Amino acid sequence: MSISTTPPPENGTSNRWPAWFRKEQQEAWELFQFLPQPKRNDEPWRFANLKAIDLSEFHAAAPSQDAAALVARSSAHTDLAAKLVFANEVLVHNDQVGLPAGVLLLPMEEAAKNHEELFRKSFMTSDVRLGSKKFAALHHAHLHSGAFVYVPQGVVIEKPIEIWHWVEGENATIFPHTLIVLAEGASATVIDHFVSSRDERSLAIAVNDLTLGTNAKLHYVGVQEWSDKATAFHINTTEVEKEGVSTALQMNLGGAYIRGESDSHLLGEESRSVMLSINPASGTREIDQRTFQDHFAPRATSDLLYHNALADSSRTIFAGLIKVEEAAHETDAYQKVRNLMLSDEAEANSMPGLEILADNVRCTHGATSGELNEDELFYMMARGIPPKQAAQLIVRGFFGTVLERLENEPLHEHLGEILDRKLGF
Amino acid sequence: MSAHSLSIRDLHASIGDKPILKGLTLDIPKGEVHAIMGKNGAGKSTLAKIMAGHPDYTVTSGDVLLDGESILGLEPDVRARLGLFLAFQYPMEIPGVTIANFIRAALQARLPEGEELEATDYYAKLYAKMDALSVPRNFTSRSVNEGFSGGEKKRCEILQMAMLEPSYAVLDETDSGLDIDALKIVSAGVNALRGPNIGMLVITHYQRLLDYIVPDKVHVMSEGRIIHSGDKDLALKLEAEGYDWVEKQFGESGIKAA
Numbered sequence: 001m002s003i004s005t006t007p008p009p010e011n012g013t014s015n016r017w018p019a020w021f022r023k024e025q026q027e028a029w030e031l032f033q034f035l036p037q038p039k040r041n042d043e044p045w046r047f048a049n050l051k052a053i054d055l056s057e058f059h060a061a062a063p064s065q066d067a068a069a070l071v072a073r074s075s076a077h078t079d080l081a082a083k084l085v086f087a088n089e090v091l092v093h094n095d096q097v098g099l100p101a102g103v104l105l106l107p108m109e110e111a112a113k114n115h116e117e118l119f120r121k122s123f124m125t126s127d128v129r130l131g132s133k134k135f136a137a138l139h140h141a142h143l144h145s146g147a148f149v150y151v152p153q154g155v156v157i158e159k160p161i162e163i164w165h166w167v168e169g170e171n172a173t174i175f176p177h178t179l180i181v182l183a184e185g186a187s188a189t190v191i192d193h194f195v196s197s198r199d200e201r202s203l204a205i206a207v208n209d210l211t212l213g214t215n216a217k218l219h220y221v222g223v224q225e226w227s228d229k230a231t232a233f234h235i236n237t238t239e240v241e242k243e244g245v246s247t248a249l250q251m252n253l254g255g256a257y258i259r260g261e262s263d264s265h266l267l268g269e270e271s272r273s274v275m276l277s278i279n280p281a282s283g284t285r286e287i288d289q290r291t292f293q294d295h296f297a298p299r300a301t302s303d304l305l306y307h308n309a310l311a312d313s314s315r316t317i318f319a320g321l322i323k324v325e326e327a328a329h330e331t332d333a334y335q336k337v338r339n340l341m342l343s344d345e346a347e348a349n350s351m352p353g354l355e356i357l358a359d360n361v362r363c364t365h366g367a368t369s370g371e372l373n374e375d376e377l378f379y380m381m382a383r384g385i386p387p388k389q390a391a392q393l394i395v396r397g398f399f400g401t402v403l404e405r406l407e408n409e410p411l412h413e414h415l416g417e418i419l420d421r422k423l424g425f
Numbered sequence: 426m427s428a429h430s431l432s433i434r435d436l437h438a439s440i441g442d443k444p445i446l447k448g449l450t451l452d453i454p455k456g457e458v459h460a461i462m463g464k465n466g467a468g469k470s471t472l473a474k475i476m477a478g479h480p481d482y483t484v485t486s487g488d489v490l491l492d493g494e495s496i497l498g499l500e501p502d503v504r505a506r507l508g509l510f511l512a513f514q515y516p517m518e519i520p521g522v523t524i525a526n527f528i529r530a531a532l533q534a535r536l537p538e539g540e541e542l543e544a545t546d547y548y549a550k551l552y553a554k555m556d557a558l559s560v561p562r563n564f565t566s567r568s569v570n571e572g573f574s575g576g577e578k579k580r581c582e583i584l585q586m587a588m589l590e591p592s593y594a595v596l597d598e599t600d601s602g603l604d605i606d607a608l609k610i611v612s613a614g615v616n617a618l619r620g621p622n623i624g625m626l627v628i629t630h631y632q633r634l635l636d637y638i639v640p641d642k643v644h645v646m647s648e649g650r651i652i653h654s655g656d657k658d659l660a661l662k663l664e665a666e667g668y669d670w671v672e673k674q675f676g677e678s679g680i681k682a683a
Binding site for chain 1: 477478479480500501502505506510511513516517519520521522523526527528530531534535568585589
């Protein structure tokens, strides 16, 4: 049965989730059914491939056949604070060796039961307003598990927390979720890995909520390596209080159709949100990204940098809005998308936007498209590097300039290695 | 012409319809350093780019031979792997590609298929060459030429040359944009690479560089040809007296008169 016609279990035999959450799930299911499928003329779906978001052939995922093998394959960073592995939304590995006292790293249903107030305060509290409200409702209705991260006041986690989300099964659907709450002055690095067990068609509707208290610092990275046949939604909300700094990077290294929505709320004075994305598109891959930098408070900064490299007949869409609300004086907002066109058949659509309701602000936005620089190519070839490798190096460099923005050398290096492997170095 | 030389034979080349090289002949034996001097617009830098295989230029006749084999039909990267090196007058910036990765890719391209460059040896050699050229070691993680001063760019060109160990090197205005201290460092780097296994062609506008890189031969280029050759004293004479006398005596008008 299609996931889009499968209601969540009424009460079921399981009491994994508390009753209040199961009630929410029923409401979310009703909302999903009520909301219309996106149509051609809907602004948030301009240029989008609406055929790609027909969910009728996808069904609920069965438990993974070989979770142990997936755990063994969940290996990227060697020096971690903790690692969780989910296989088809079931927590199959939980290693918390390096977590400081007081930090909570739990499967979400456990957090909902035992830390209800904390959970409710930050779980999908913001309106999904960049187009995928219907799909977020389906996520909410079917959510089976996910990662809940809470870092208490003043606690700094030096090493990364790694969370793996595996999907397995032809036309299987999963709903990965990562919820991160950093209390005042807390600091953490979280890397979400999204991976397919096999070269299969699948659907993922992933949500992450990033909540940063006063002066909290978060590095969040989504390493998306779904199979080249996968459809995926990645829906992000980031809320930053006074002087908090969120640096979030989405690397889209896989997938046939990827819809990304990233919504940053700059709630406190001098808060900062850095929004980064690395998108190597090849074959017929489509990467459709919608962003929102919403400034509510004075002297906050947001800085968006998306780099797309388009080969073959791939396609990208970027639509980004910077909005400066009335109170947000002295906002400093920056938005830049760069498309590196590697093929005549590729297509990049960029729609930057600005809406300014306050005085004395600095906002810059822009989108550029260009081909490989012939002089750079010649320079590299004059060193003996064959043209194909030279082009690869230039593309790697193009993405490397995004990684530099992380301002976190070990993380930069680690992600650089993942990128190298994916780009074939 | 010998089997151990970089040999340019009656080379004619143009960009679009405009002829730039008009029958240039030059022989640089391995083990020697030759200098080409000439006024702006003489075609010096064009010659360098054509030898390296820049796609903007068309060779209409003549040949360039590396150890007796024509390289004109070869792609720039193949020429480089055969042992030809060009130090650029204006080295390109490559955002996001570190110097270490760039040079490693160039060395890797010279290894047989399936063979991997040994990382420890590579870095040991790289650091030694960097120290010799006074290039700070933290440059390895900086993007190629991005935000470098003129002197840093030229030092990095020589660093690449030192790492790639070419059999023939063309240095295109390596002195341009350098102050005297940077010039000394770069020249010392070049001199350290001199020897029986390399032939060098130093292209320069000013005699100053040749005080530090003393050439075996000096050639004067004018209107796309070598019009006169001599030993290192020719450079001093050009510096003192300018180019007019040599163009009058040996240039197109001079030849016609003869």
